[in-house]
Amino acid sequence: MLFDFEPLVYRVASISKLFWQEYINYFEDDRTMVRVGTSKLFAFPSFTLEVFHRLYYESEPKQLDPLPPESTWALLLHREFQQLIGFDALVEQCQGNQLAAGLATAEYCRQVCDRLPPPIPRFPNPQQYRQLIRQLKQQPSVPPSQVFEQILTSPQTTSPTGLPLPKRRQQKEREQWLRQMIEDSRDRSPELIQLLQQEGKQAVWQAQQYAASLDQTQVRQMLRAALSAAHEKLSEASGWLEMLGLSWGNEMGGELHVSPAEKMALAQKIALHAKLKQIAVVAGRLRLIAERKRRSQALDAFGEITTIELGDNLSRLLPTELQKLSASDLFPLFALSYYDRSLLQYKTRGKEKQCKGPLVVCLDSSGSMDGLPDTWAKAVTAVLGQIAHREGRHLRIIHFATRVCRVDDFPPHHHDFSRLLESMLAFYNGGGTAWEPALLSATECIEEKPQFKGADIVMVTDGRCDVKRDFLEQLKVKQQQREFSIYGVLIGGADERQMKQFCDRIWVVKDLVSDEVAIEELFLL
Template identity: 25%
Template structure:
């Protein structure tokens, strides 16, 4: 007698498909490399490794000769670092990687088949020549047949020789992702880890690189690398939230606490026959009353018994028992601990750069380099940053740091713009003071970058002193002037760097 068919066995045998990424299902199923289970496990391993910012182990699926060109291409592109925690990017890249595996497999199979035909022809010629020499005359018979062992040996030889001929890098993968990876690398080198700003978008990356201000941005980045003092200035900004007396004292803090407890629940169920609770009608023979058993034994009443059982109308005992169910229950509460209460030490940044005629050239480039570093710092420390570029009366350009693609375009325009006019420090400072009265900018620090070659009206000094009474600090960055200037009258401290002139050949 054959065994009964197990309907769940089919589902169990294909349970590994649950790990298959849904968007890669068609690509994985049609791959000509390994078994279906190996392909699913291997593709999941590659996807998880890329999301973690790395590559799977060397011994992972597929075989090394198929995966090596893909690994080499990814290493040259330096693309893996951009994949960390970027599921959309990884999904797109995985499709290209699986396609590359298929291409490499097709190339390898074609090369092996071609080389195997050559080796078989050579082997048959060798055997025929040997046979002719043994017979002493030339044979006109059909080509020599090769045994299975010889065919296996020739196939292994063809495989090894074909693997040596495979390209070291997957050319299609390099062509598809080369420009994109270079674009991301250039943007990342300038802006740092700005994942939100990059967006990993092909159109956006190319749009940034085609912008007229992009070359200026690259030059500013190189200037920052030459002038580490810039970073020190920006790091000193925005400490208005620190309490008096330095380090915070130990305090009692109530923190939310969640505990997981096991709770026992009693569930009454008829599946546990532990207690009789009355009578009921059912079709259960094990619980039927003795009178029903008598009916079953009667020669004429037996058919009636079978009919009542089919209708589940037999008189039976109603039984039930108690099942103990253990469940995990989360209990919320609060716990009092002793420690240092976290506090925010840094506020927003207001950066003001002088783009008047006296700042033309390297001084203006240094000022914009400071702005770029302020943007990088603001993003890294989750701080707001507002930029001003000014010159004469009515000549003010404003920009708030925005990580959207439109915001990037405006930033590039801002960094590439210059008024090259006169000076209107009073009008500019009044705009800054007005913004400092906004509740969102009350804790901001101001960095003022200029050569200081302008007069200091009393109204400007009064406006700055009024803002300083509210706790605002004005940092000055004076470029190329060692003496006291208008910047000293409104800023404290003032950073002076004459050696910045060596960064581009600008003479003080």
């Protein structure tokens, strides 16, 4: 749907108009917001465009000269917007970023549309009178009925079946109004121009009266709430992209490039599904846990000594510093250096597992996992996916219940993010749980594809089931031959003895909110 963005307050760059129209074509809710705003104020689409232009392209654009007198209300809103604390921070986040600027503009304008008092009565667009007068003056000797013949005799549109469709209500009303004006002027241009000028002046006066009726304090409060909502929307949407291992910028890594248009399509898909938004929230919490643990491992692990530094780490002090503890007269010097963090200590570099293999995540899709357990399990998978994406590792997701229901592959640097979202949405509500089919699928993949050697298998489940002895024996042989590991994440209070038969390590999470930190070491895989 194309909107008519008539000049309102500012000169707007063509690229801003193109990108704002492209954005609202992606998001149906935002198109609806613009349509609703238009029913309240005829120039609302132009107002939304100017907000987008200020956030995306130019925060202080040049005003129109002359400024249309009916745009006073929009000028007031723009000026108050710029004076708000947080305006500069919002511009900084959105500058040059179509998706961020679009999301912020849509949320900001939605709040304005909802809170801005409607004009009573609703005033018409003065610009339409100016356009009609201009047409009449271009053909002064031609009767108005002929000048506007095309408007008065516009044909009905036809449906795909060829049947005529009724004219739009606004178009019908405009035709009736114009016919009445021509009749009142006796089809003479000078008289009609005079009538149009009178009505145009009335419309301008109504617009100015509406602007004067707006309470500045209430407007400021309204815009503060709208600005806060825009910041919250960007924070939420940032979590959507981070769930996929993306950010606002253009990712360029190896063969991976995600365009702004692709990100808009992904954001639009997430916005339409409450489950994906819930997964993104949980994944955001888990991502912070993962990042904190991975940083601490790299910084605190006692690995190779690289040099000497100043600090207060007692486990890495040089022998000369430790000798001060044996002499009472040197202890005050030691205590002062410890307080100042100026003791001589070894600087080390933690050793991490090199050449990490693929990640194979087995997700329990049985009926008992429905709801929060499934959301939480998908969030864990999303964070593991971020790690695989960042480290250039293959990710395979296996959905299972009593059988394997779905398998998704995401090779290094070739992540299909749309398919990843589909995988996050998938749930099969199986009647029971059987681990063997999922483990068999994972091990067959490792056996058949050389690049899966050294893979880490992670099984996320809330159930318990028996595994045959001969299957376990075969599984252990395969582990030794193919050098892969199996880890388990057990949700709830189920007995972990069955999983211990084949897992190298198990993390038990009884409470999905308070026990999230219990799985922090899972993210070191």
